[in-house]
Amino acid sequence: MKRNPRLQLEILLAVLAALCAALLALLVFAEPLLLIPAGLALVLILVLAAFGARRLRRRVARYVGGEISAPGGIQASLAAMPLPALVLQGGALLWCNAHFEEAIGPGSLLAPVQQLLPGLDLTAAARPEGQDLTIGERRFNAYASGASEKSGVWVVFLVELTELRATAAEYAASRPAYMLLEVDGYDILFNGMKDSEKARLMEGVNRTLEQYFGQTSGFLRRLSAGRYIAVVEERHMQQMVAGKFSLLDQIRALDDSQTITLSAGVGRGGATLAECQEMAQQSLDMALGRGGDQVAVKTRDGFEFYGGVSRSIEKRSKVKNRILATALADMIRQSDSVIIMGHKMSDLDCVGAAIGVLRICKIMDVPAIIAVRSGATLAGPLLRRFRDAGFGDDFTEPGDVLDTITKDTLLVVVDTYLTHLLESREIYERCRHVAVIDHHRKTMGYIENPVVLCHEPYASSASELVSEMLQYVGTREDKPTPLEAEALLAGIMLDTRNFALHTGVRTFEAAAYLRQMGAQTEEVKRLFASSMEEYAAKASLVENAVIHKGCAISVCGPLAPGLAVVVPQAANDLLGIEGVAASFVAVEKNGGVNISARSMGEVNVQVIMESLGGGGHLTMAGAQLKDCSAQRARELLISAVDAFRADQEKKAKK
Numbered sequence: 001m002k003r004n005p006r007l008q009l010e011i012l013l014a015v016l017a018a019l020c021a022a023l024l025a026l027l028v029f030a031e032p033l034l035l036i037p038a039g040l041a042l043v044l045i046l047v048l049a050a051f052g053a054r055r056l057r058r059r060v061a062r063y064v065g066g067e068i069s070a071p072g073g074i075q076a077s078l079a080a081m082p083l084p085a086l087v088l089q090g091g092a093l094l095w096c097n098a099h100f101e102e103a104i105g106p107g108s109l110l111a112p113v114q115q116l117l118p119g120l121d122l123t124a125a126a127r128p129e130g131q132d133l134t135i136g137e138r139r140f141n142a143y144a145s146g147a148s149e150k151s152g153v154w155v156v157f158l159v160e161l162t163e164l165r166a167t168a169a170e171y172a173a174s175r176p177a178y179m180l181l182e183v184d185g186y187d188i189l190f191n192g193m194k195d196s197e198k199a200r201l202m203e204g205v206n207r208t209l210e211q212y213f214g215q216t217s218g219f220l221r222r223l224s225a226g227r228y229i230a231v232v233e234e235r236h237m238q239q240m241v242a243g244k245f246s247l248l249d250q251i252r253a254l255d256d257s258q259t260i261t262l263s264a265g266v267g268r269g270g271a272t273l274a275e276c277q278e279m280a281q282q283s284l285d286m287a288l289g290r291g292g293d294q295v296a297v298k299t300r301d302g303f304e305f306y307g308g309v310s311r312s313i314e315k316r317s318k319v320k321n322r323i324l325a326t327a328l329a330d331m332i333r334q335s336d337s338v339i340i341m342g343h344k345m346s347d348l349d350c351v352g353a354a355i356g357v358l359r360i361c362k363i364m365d366v367p368a369i370i371a372v373r374s375g376a377t378l379a380g381p382l383l384r385r386f387r388d389a390g391f392g393d394d395f396t397e398p399g400d401v402l403d404t405i406t407k408d409t410l411l412v413v414v415d416t417y418l419t420h421l422l423e424s425r426e427i428y429e430r431c432r433h434v435a436v437i438d439h440h441r442k443t444m445g446y447i448e449n450p451v452v453l454c455h456e457p458y459a460s461s462a463s464e465l466v467s468e469m470l471q472y473v474g475t476r477e478d479k480p481t482p483l484e485a486e487a488l489l490a491g492i493m494l495d496t497r498n499f500a501l502h503t504g505v506r507t508f509e510a511a512a513y514l515r516q517m518g519a520q521t522e523e524v525k526r527l528f529a530s531s532m533e534e535y536a537a538k539a540s541l542v543e544n545a546v547i548h549k550g551c552a553i554s555v556c557g558p559l560a561p562g563l564a565v566v567v568p569q570a571a572n573d574l575l576g577i578e579g580v581a582a583s584f585v586a587v588e589k590n591g592g593v594n595i596s597a598r599s600m601g602e603v604n605v606q607v608i609m610e611s612l613g614g615g616g617h618l619t620m621a622g623a624q625l626k627d628c629s630a631q632r633a634r635e636l637l638i639s640a641v642d643a644f645r646a647d648q649e650k651k652a653k654k
Contacts, residue, residue, distance in 0.1 A: 174234065
């Protein structure tokens with residue numbers, strides 16, 4: 001057991017003091033006349049004890065300092081050490097050298113070390129890297145060694161790092177962060193606008209940017225119309241992050257008649273300025289891929305996102321779609337086979353888009369198959385309709401196509417851009433060539449370097465994108481069948497909630513094309529029909545919902561097998577309740593909780609779901625919480641809604 005000399009001395013003194021007091025009391029009781037001489041004797045004893053303790057401390061200091069030789073002529077001297085040093089036992093000071101007293105201050109014998117060095121941890125200081133200590137305004141690294149289990153004696157050395165730490169902090173604070181900024185949809189936004197009006201709006205944008213970056217020590221330069229670069233120091237980038245890039249709100253508030261938004265990509269923490277520039281470009285691509293009106297910040301640890309609270313500006317181009325359709329057709333033609341795959345728990349949009357891509361493969365006369373789990377899909381009625389029509393061979397289980405994959409097989413992924421949401425990760429890893437068709441906002445974990453990428457977050461659905469591609473493939477005689485057109489129309493109707501939300505001009509054009517191809521709206525409507533069991537489960541979810549700050553939240557336990565389709569349906573129905581701006585339906589599944597979120601646009605459910613590890617669109621999103629109970633999911637949802645509402649109120653006050 002380690003000894004504590006200070007504690008032992010204090011106990012001994014306390015015992016002696018108690019004994020003296022008792023003896024003095026007895027003496028006074030027996031002979032009151034002896035009180036005065038006894039008191040004088042006690043004072044004399046205390047004076048002699050203080051004088052002796054002082055001599056003892058000096059002698060110990062001289063002995064440890066080497067002025068007095070130890071037996072055998074061996075000197076134990078630390079006085080000549082050029083660093084502050086001290087000797088401890090049981091957490092009490094035995095000795096310190098002159099450098100320590102100069103750096104920290106004088107230390108009395110047996111004083112607790114925590115009074116001199118607050119926060120000192122001998123175990124941490126004994127590690128090779130030592131322990132970082134802050135004493136007043138000075139920084140030290142403490143190194144400890146020489147402890148033994150019996151004596152508990154430690155020798156501690158201090159290395160002052162005040163200037164080095166200050167230099168390192170200044171270096172980190174002055175590191176450059178690279179920014180790329182772009183006015184969202186510049187060409188479309190200013191198309192047809194008078195030059196004077198365009199100049200007025202852009203003057204407001206330029207003035208806002210100059211004022212924002214003028215508060216920093218960095219610089220801002222205009223690259224082209226609507227595009228800028230900026231380089232700022234890390235200290236100012238931290239301020240921008242702390243303010244959640246208020247620049248976005250300032251740009252959005254410039255003009256009430258025009259919705260002007262800005263997207264930016266930031267690269268920070270790179271080894272070189274060139275690396276930061278590359279990270280900034282990736283961040284800008286990510287911000288634009290997520291719908292714009294936001295800042296994406298990339299560091300070595302990944303991406304962070306700020307903003308994204310407004311609706312996306314539709315800036316799609318028919319020329320671009322024609323080019324993508326041609327590129328996809330060429331890749332299909334160069335492949336010996338094609339596998340079409342969507343996301344887990346595929347829905348009508350996912351399967352409908354896959355059926356449209358299958359039609360393109362048939363036009364190119366290339367063998368193709370759709371990999372879908374028939375037992376884990378929300379598009380069961382659509383699959384049954386195709387099987388009843390004699391097209392069951394077009395669909396297969398993902399595990400059945402693994403052996404057919406060759407080096408020239410093309411994988412076409414529809415309605416998702418994320419690797420962890422794919423129907424089969426094995427198929428993706430085995431295929432060398434991958435094409436992606438998706439409309440969801442870009443987030444982390446996306447498929448990298450696809451040979452063909454059709455990613456349009458401004459589209460209503462993947463089925464809309466595929467419907468447009470079909471118009472540019474083959475000849476006029478090469479067209480989808482009425483059954484295929486109905487599958488694509490069902491996908492569009494699902495993601496737009498019957499053309500009510502996230503619908504643009506191109507959405508109606510695609511629907512009109514499918515109607516020309518023979519799609520019957522009555523037949524499409526039947527694909528959305530619910531069984532009595534599904535309707536009862538959906539009604540129960542709606543009934544159990546509670547409204548919190550304008551958001552309907554419904555949480556329940558596991559559903560019966562085959563009823564997963566009612567979760568998004570219940571979320572949609574909850575939006576029809578007066579006073580509900582967003583809905584969240586959470587259901588326990590496989591030890592976790594799946595959440596489906598819907599919104600009318602006032603509440604950005606994408607931001608809320610991203611705070612829980614999910615993602616999606618402004619009006620449609622979801623999340624999967626692993627190892628989570630229903631009650632815990634309810635608490636997390638309420639906290640996320642509270643944080644979103646608080647952020648809205650904070651911005652409204654500015």
